[in-house]
Amino acid sequence: MKRKINLLPFIFIALFIFLLNWYTLSGLLVISTSKFLIPVFWMSIAGISGAFIYVLLQFGRKKEVDFLFTSITHTVLILLTAELVLSLSLFLGDGYRLFSGSSRSLYWVEFSFLLFTFTVLLFIYGMIFGKxxxxxxxxxxxxxxxxxxxxxxxxxxxxxxxxxxxxxxxxxxxxxxxxxxxxxxxxxxxxxxxxxxxxxxxxxxxxxxxxxxxxxxxxxxxxxxxxxxxxxxxxxxxxxxxxxxxxxxxxxxxxxxxxxxxxxxxxxxxxxxxxxxxxxxxxxxxxxxxxxxxxxxxxxxxxxxxxxxxxxxxxxxxxxxxxxxxxxxxxxxxxxxxxxxxxxxxxxxxxxxxxxxxxxxxxxxxxxxxxxxxxxxxxxxxxxxxxxxxxxxxxx
Structure with a gap:
């Protein structure tokens, strides 16, 4: 008898990641109005997600860590962590905006993306020098x-x-x-x-x-x-x-x-x-x-x-x-x-x-x-x- 897989946790994780990326995109749209931004953003997310799923399936078969697995999983880890930092900053700004009745501040959004960049650089430092x-x-x-x-x-x-x-x-x-x-x-x-x-x-x-x-x-x-x-x-x-x-x-x-x-x-x-x-x-x-x-x-x-x-x-x-x-x-x-x-x-x-x-x-x-x-x-x-x-x- 095949073991039943509970898909509910995977659905919640996928929904969370989608909302996190949607919120990140909403911040990018304040900075840039390029018509290519939305399709390029979602194509990038789809490509990274597909690569991540692929290496997870491969890892499940061979139980060995290789360069491809390490590279893709680390990319996902860094981006998710940086997006969480970014989203928290944007959320604080949006909370203030709701009470004040003002529009999104370009300066606050730019500051939030500086935090995003700082988080990415911090991870890179840890991988090159910190270890x-x-x-x-x-x-x-x-x-x-x-x-x-x-x-x-x-x-x-x-x-x-x-x-x-x-x-x-x-x-x-x-x-x-x-x-x-x-x-x-x-x-x-x-x-x-x-x-x-x-x-x-x-x-x-x-x-x-x-x-x-x-x-x-x-x-x-x-x-x-x-x-x-x-x-x-x-x-x-x-x-x-x-x-x-x-x-x-x-x-x-x-x-x-x-x-x-x-x-x-x-x-x-x-x-x-x-x-x-x-x-x-x-x-x-x-x-x-x-x-x-x-x-x-x-x-x-x-x-x-x-x-x-x-x-x-x-x-x-x-x-x-x-x-x-x-x-x-x-x-x-x-x-x-x-x-x-x-x-x-x-x-x-x-x-x-x-x-x-x-x-x-x-x-x-x-x-x-x-x-x-x-x-x-x-x-x-x-x-x-x-x-x-x-x-x-x-x-x-």
Whole structure:
């Protein structure tokens, strides 16, 4: 029996897009009276819409992202976002016009199209420059029970490399150099080395293999590393892909922690460092926290690597024995938002209440890294790629 498709949501989306474009055209008609404007406008919209539907149908068949798919979907994303900004501005102007009884102001319409242009340029900036605009974010964290030998110990964290999205070797080298310049004691990578396939990291291995820290480099897997989002000819092929990815971690000098732990020794004292396989609400729950923490003593200072921050919310922050510090990634800060002038906002907040930076609760601390790479949208706007430096301090 064939599955019935509910067409109502698609009808509402199509109607919304039509009205959005009609409203955009109404603004253009204030600026230009060319007889060619209306047919050219609607022919352009029809052409873009047709191309978008085509690449969606193709993507549904092959489950792979190619240049054509990326180009058209990004064009649609940019234009829709810019039209929304434009329409909001026009709507405010029209609201004032209804109360004042005046006609549409040419100056206000021109201002609205300046906002449209600014939005398009902002997206272009994010796609060309923003996705490689690496920044170092530093946190000093204080703990009562940090071993004295580790007072001042520095951990460098990156997450969500998504190597299959990279296209600029010089920019990647700049990011790697920035990591090494921090001279951290320990390096950790918190998952999603690739988008889907292990082979994506191969061109970039000479770069990421340069990362070194005196007390080692440790890593975990993220939801994309398991190959769940592409079609495989067999389960054996999918399993081989995962095996190969784990081998690449080793060749990079990254020690994978798969529901396991290690001790980081300094003098006569140590840190308990554990890592779990991916565990996330809606993204697979493979990780076994109890297995990873087996053998931990109550007086051990414990650090956990767990890709998805929903794991911390669901299990880690109440786990016994106490896990002092959890390092996660996954959200990317949605690669879009604003963090300036005291503001911190991204649409991702509607999925994750805490989506970046430090959170403390129940005597436990969580850090969410904004990601080193990018996925889906080939850029970043306002939420720049992050290298985190966490300095551990003992409360005096």
């Amino acid at each position: 490689y605009k690496y920044r170092v974010i530093r946190h000093v964290l204080y703990f009562d029970d940090l071993p004295e030998a580790f007072d001042g110990f520095k951990i460098a964290q990156i997450s969500d490399v998504h190597a299959g999205s990279f296209n600029n070797p010089k920019a990647i080298q700049r990011g790697i150099d920035l990591i090494n310049q921090q001279q951290a004691d320990l390096f950790v990578f918190t998952g999603d080395l690739v988008n889907n396939r292990a082979e994506e990291i191969k061109p970039w291995m000479p770069y990421f293999s340069q990362i070194r820290a005196p007390y080692g480099q440790f890593s975990i897997l993220g939801n994309h590393d398991y190959g769940d989002y592409v079609q495989w000819t067999s389960e054996a092929e999918k399993s081989e892909n995962l095996r190969q990815l784990k081998q690449y971690h080793a060749e990079l000098g990254f020690n994978l922690l798969l529901d396991s732990h290690t001790l980081i020794h300094k003098g006569q004292q140590h840190l308990f460092l554990a890592g779990v396989e991916n565990w996330g609400v809606g993204f697979g729950q493979r990780g076994d926290l109890k297995k990873a923490m087996f053998g931990a003593e109550n007086n051990d200072f414990k650090i956990l690597l767990s890709h998805d921050p929903t794991h911390w919310e669901a299990e880690v922050k109440t786990f016994a024995p106490k896990i002092h510090l959890t390092l996660a990634g996954h959200t990317h800060g949605m690669q879009f938002g604003i963090e300036a002038f005291g503001l911190k906002w991204s649409p991702v907040k509607y999925r994750y209440a805490h989506w970046a930076g430090i959170k403390e609760e129940n005597g436990r601390t969580l850090n969410i890294n904004r990601g080193f790479g990018f996925l889906g949208f080939s850029g970043r706007i306002g939420i720049w790629p992050e290298i985190t430096i966490l300095e551990l301090r003992r409360k005096s």
